[in-house]
Amino acid sequence: MNGPPIPWGCLRVTDQMISQVGTLEELRRRPDESLRDFPDAVLMPGLINAHCHLELGMVRNLLPPGEAFPMWVSRLRKALEGAAPEDYRQASRLGALECLKNGTTTVVDVGNTGESLHELASLPIRSFPYLEVIGLDPALAQSRLENALHRLGALPKASGLFSPGITGHAPYSCSPELLRGLAAAMPQASGPFTMHVAESAEEYAMFKEGKGALLDFCRRIFPGWAEPAGQSPIAFLAAKNALPRNAILAHCNRADAADIRILAEANCSVAHCPRSKAFFGHEGFPVQAMRDAGLNLCLGTDSLASNEGLSLFDEMAELHRQHPELPCTDIVAMATVNGAKALGRSGELGVLRPGAAADFIAITLRHHPEYDLFEEIVGESHEVLTAVVNGEEVFG
Numbered sequence: 001m002n003g004p005p006i007p008w009g010c011l012r013v014t015d016q017m018i019s020q021v022g023t024l025e026e027l028r029r030r031p032d033e034s035l036r037d038f039p040d041a042v043l044m045p046g047l048i049n050a051h052c053h054l055e056l057g058m059v060r061n062l063l064p065p066g067e068a069f070p071m072w073v074s075r076l077r078k079a080l081e082g083a084a085p086e087d088y089r090q091a092s093r094l095g096a097l098e099c100l101k102n103g104t105t106t107v108v109d110v111g112n113t114g115e116s117l118h119e120l121a122s123l124p125i126r127s128f129p130y131l132e133v134i135g136l137d138p139a140l141a142q143s144r145l146e147n148a149l150h151r152l153g154a155l156p157k158a159s160g161l162f163s164p165g166i167t168g169h170a171p172y173s174c175s176p177e178l179l180r181g182l183a184a185a186m187p188q189a190s191g192p193f194t195m196h197v198a199e200s201a202e203e204y205a206m207f208k209e210g211k212g213a214l215l216d217f218c219r220r221i222f223p224g225w226a227e228p229a230g231q232s233p234i235a236f237l238a239a240k241n242a243l244p245r246n247a248i249l250a251h252c253n254r255a256d257a258a259d260i261r262i263l264a265e266a267n268c269s270v271a272h273c274p275r276s277k278a279f280f281g282h283e284g285f286p287v288q289a290m291r292d293a294g295l296n297l298c299l300g301t302d303s304l305a306s307n308e309g310l311s312l313f314d315e316m317a318e319l320h321r322q323h324p325e326l327p328c329t330d331i332v333a334m335a336t337v338n339g340a341k342a343l344g345r346s347g348e349l350g351v352l353r354p355g356a357a358a359d360f361i362a363i364t365l366r367h368h369p370e371y372d373l374f375e376e377i378v379g380e381s382h383e384v385l386t387a388v389v390n391g392e393e394v395f396g
């Protein structure tokens with residue numbers, strides 16, 4: 001992602017960094033260096049999952065696709081009834097392993113139990129995990145925020161691969177007061193603010209038209225909801241000063257031209273989740289208009305409550321099916337350099353270049369010169385032969 005592919009390419013890894021990139025001849029192996037050879041393989045940056053919820057792994061395949069969002073939430077709650085902290089931890093461990101097995105070396109993970117943060121602190125995957133809070137009642141915003149900061153303070157501190165933060169869920173589950181407070185209180189070492197927005201038709205109808213199943217659902221939880229209708233979810237956030245600059249926004253399926261302008265002006269990144277979108281049957285995601293506006297588009301898996309797996313290669317393949325007009329180089333960029341840009345880590349993650357973190361993978365691929373390499377990466381299935389994070393081989 002830092003120039004054209006290099007035939008017979010070679011990387012030199014020194015400590016936790018990539019120190020040189022070229023051919024084996026150019027790198028000139030030193031006698032004291034070990035060499036790992038991956039014939040018929042592509043070395044590429046480790047993939048970056050810009051939106052997932054690893055702790056929900058225990059509900060894989062339990063929820064039916066295609067239901068209205070409020071019904072899905074009810075089923076999810078029921079499926080999680082009785083789950084113990086260790087269940088969430090185990091799901092997080094297995095989820096992280098599934099990511100590494102499938103070539104993902106960085107995750108932006110959101111969880112509301114805090115258990116995934118405990119696990120990710122000691123797992124060999126680069127993580128930006130967020131403790132997620134909700135609270136529609138503005139009167140509760142301060143206490144929810146203080147509670148979140150208290151819980152975050154009791155979690156392992158940021159170090160090495162681990163950059164924890166706090167976040168709010170969505171504009172229909174958090175008051176603007178709470179979202180503003182959370183964004184302002186983000187610890188320095190965290191990644192950017194992140195949240196869900198403009199995912200479903202129900203969410204759009206709630207804000208734009210002041211009606212629908214999601215509004216009914218939210219009113220049952222917080223009867224005091226009295227926001228006037230007439231704005232899209234994104235315009236609502238902007239009007240309430242609750243759309244932080246540089247945020248990573250999951251979904252944005254329902255975004256009109258004015259919304260896209262708002263996102264571009266706030267320099268936000270969009271974490272698109274193609275298979276989760278297909279699971280729910282959500283419509284929208286104006287990818288060309290977003291690209292024209294210069295929005296930074298990334299890829300996420302969302303959770304196993306709305307997806308069958310955590311492979312970003314499968315997300316790239318699904319996006320390619322949904323949008324065959326997108327260049328495959330750009331699809332691979334969404335899972336690598338764009339994710340790094342969203343995290344404010346351009347040049348350090350998602351790229352193979354001297355000075356970048358040694359986060360890379362080798363995948364099986366018998367490249368044929370008649371084909372475009374990026375089409376082969378996106379359009380075929382591969383075995384991940386190794387995953388290296390911070391210079392350590394963690395899977396292979």
Ligand SMILES: [Zn+2]
Nearest residue numbers: 196250302303
């Ligand atoms: Zn999500």
